[in-house]
Amino acid sequence: MQAQASNDDATQAASPHRRRRWRRRLLWLPVWLLLLSVLQVLVLRFVDPPFSSFMAIRQVDAWVEGDWTFRIAHDWRDLDAIAPSLPVALIAAEDQSFAEHKGFDLKAIEHARARNERGGRVRGGSTISQQLAKNLFLWQGRSMPSRWARKGIEAWYTALIELLWPKRRILEVYANVAEFGDGIYGAQAASRSFFGRDASRLTPSQSARLAAVLPNPKRYDAARPGPYVQRRAQWIERNMRQLGGAGYVEALD
Numbered sequence: 001m002q003a004q005a006s007n008d009d010a011t012q013a014a015s016p017h018r019r020r021r022w023r024r025r026l027l028w029l030p031v032w033l034l035l036l037s038v039l040q041v042l043v044l045r046f047v048d049p050p051f052s053s054f055m056a057i058r059q060v061d062a063w064v065e066g067d068w069t070f071r072i073a074h075d076w077r078d079l080d081a082i083a084p085s086l087p088v089a090l091i092a093a094e095d096q097s098f099a100e101h102k103g104f105d106l107k108a109i110e111h112a113r114a115r116n117e118r119g120g121r122v123r124g125g126s127t128i129s130q131q132l133a134k135n136l137f138l139w140q141g142r143s144m145p146s147r148w149a150r151k152g153i154e155a156w157y158t159a160l161i162e163l164l165w166p167k168r169r170i171l172e173v174y175a176n177v178a179e180f181g182d183g184i185y186g187a188q189a190a191s192r193s194f195f196g197r198d199a200s201r202l203t204p205s206q207s208a209r210l211a212a213v214l215p216n217p218k219r220y221d222a223a224r225p226g227p228y229v230q231r232r233a234q235w236i237e238r239n240m241r242q243l244g245g246a247g248y249v250e251a252l253d
Contacts, residue, residue, distance in 0.1 A: 041160040044136075045169060048076050052136045052177040055185055062183075073189040079172035082187045083202035084246030086210065087171050090178070091248070092239035093211035093232075095128040098171075099252060103129040103162035104155075132174045133157035167252040180210050182218045194223040204240060208233040 055072050062070035079087065091098045097105050109125035126134075133154050161170060180190035187199040187210075195206050202210075206222075212232040213220035220229050244251075 037157065038160060038164075040137075041157065041164050044173070045165050049136065049173065049177070050076075052185070053138055054135045054140070054179065055177070057139060058179075058183055070183065072183050072185060073193060074176075074185040075188040075192070076176050076186065077188045077199050079168060079175065079249075082175055082199045083207060084249055085204040085207040085240065086187050086199065086202050087175055087249045088240045088243060088245060089204070089207040089211035089236055090128065090171070090175060090214075092243055093208075093214060093236045094126075094131065096239065096243070098128055099167060099248075101127060101129075103127060103158040127158075128174050129161050129170055130154060130158045132170060132177070133161055135177050135179070136173065168249070171249065171252065178214065179217045180213060180222065184217070190222065194221075204237060204245075205233070208236040208240065211236050 051072070051074065055074060059070070059072050095101075095105065097107075105125065105127050111125065134150070137157050138150050138154055165173075176186040176188075179185050180187075181193060184190050184193050187202075190210055191197055191199040191202055191206075194210070195202070209222040209225055209229060212225070212229045213222050220226070222229070225233065
């Protein structure tokens with residue numbers, strides 16, 4: 001009986017200690033997650049990501065729907081192996097202040113908000129860095145709690161990317177993970193799928209059409225562009241010329 005009582009006393013004494021130990025671990029968990037995210041972004045500055053979060057989610061969604069034959073189309077190409085017109089088209093279409101901002105373009109966000117309030121086609125004010133952070137690391141969510149959580153994490157990863165990567169690396173990774181069609185990710189897969197040629201041989205017009213579908217790549221088709229894509233591609237080509245063409249990308253850090 002005495003031995004049993006001693007064991008009970010020892011268990012009760014150890015219980016508060018275990019709780020304190022678990023509390024300390026939980027308090028340190030956010031710190032470790034932040035450090036892990038920093039390491040993750042730092043490694044990807046030098047190592048080409050084999051896939052993105054959006055690619056993995058799209059593949060899993062297909063399997064969940066019972067489509068076992070679906071395969072993501074993706075083939076990495078370094079920036080020097082992509083026609084210079086495509087990165088210029090991406091900047092002209094998505095983020096004309098790319099070279100100047102530090103990940104967030106407040107003027108573009110305010111302009112998009114004002115435009116959306118007036119009605120018509122909804123447009124966002126996200127920079128290429130923000131879109132890269134979302135595509136590479138995050139998920140798509142429609143519920144309000146999910147959206148706000150994603151936006152917070154997106155802002156953190158955007159800041160890390162801008163801090164740890166040069167602009168050319170940001171553009172290179174974005175050109176390789178952006179979705180240009182349903183399950184078609186990156187410049188090389190898109191060029192092969194829509195134009196039957198290597199990404200190094202894209203013309204300025206083809207590059208503009210690829211950039212023009214980015215607002216909704218599952219709805220628009222770069223190979224058979226409708227009136228909206230045609231108009232947007234023409235607008236993008238004008239902006240490409242105003243930016244200075246291929247020389248714009250060459251001047252990035």
